[in-house]
Amino acid sequence: MKAKVTVTLKHGVLDPQGKAIGHALQTLGFDGVGEVRQGKLIELELEETDPAKAKAAVEAMCQRLLSNTVIENYAIELV
């Protein structure tokens, strides 16, 4: 079973990386681009085959390692 975890900065948290991308796009001539935010995508290969248990395990991983819950949100998708 595969899990996709997306980690994004919470609303209101400054995102200098996203801002830099936005500026670079403008410099390249791409107009009409508003806010840009950058996040992380983590793909995990899991041995667990039960979706509920897999989700619980990935949830624990997000809490302990994959995200900083003070400033980041995470979303889990099982594939």
Next chain:
Amino acid sequence: MKAKVTVTLKHGVLDPQGKAIGHALQTLGFDGVGEVRQGKLIELELEETDPAKAKAAVEAMCQRLLSNTVIENYAIELV
């Protein structure tokens, strides 16, 4: 209109960041985790309202800035 771009390393390209995450998870006691790959997620706010034009614009951004097409794949999702 919003666009979500996910940039992932191509199959076969070494991913030391993903490897490090995998090791850290193992150290924390999470067993049954196989390969871990890390990618990027870029969220763009676009003024364009026509989905076809928006997709074409984001495609061009991916080719020129957001991804390194030699070693990375990208996927575009309009929201």
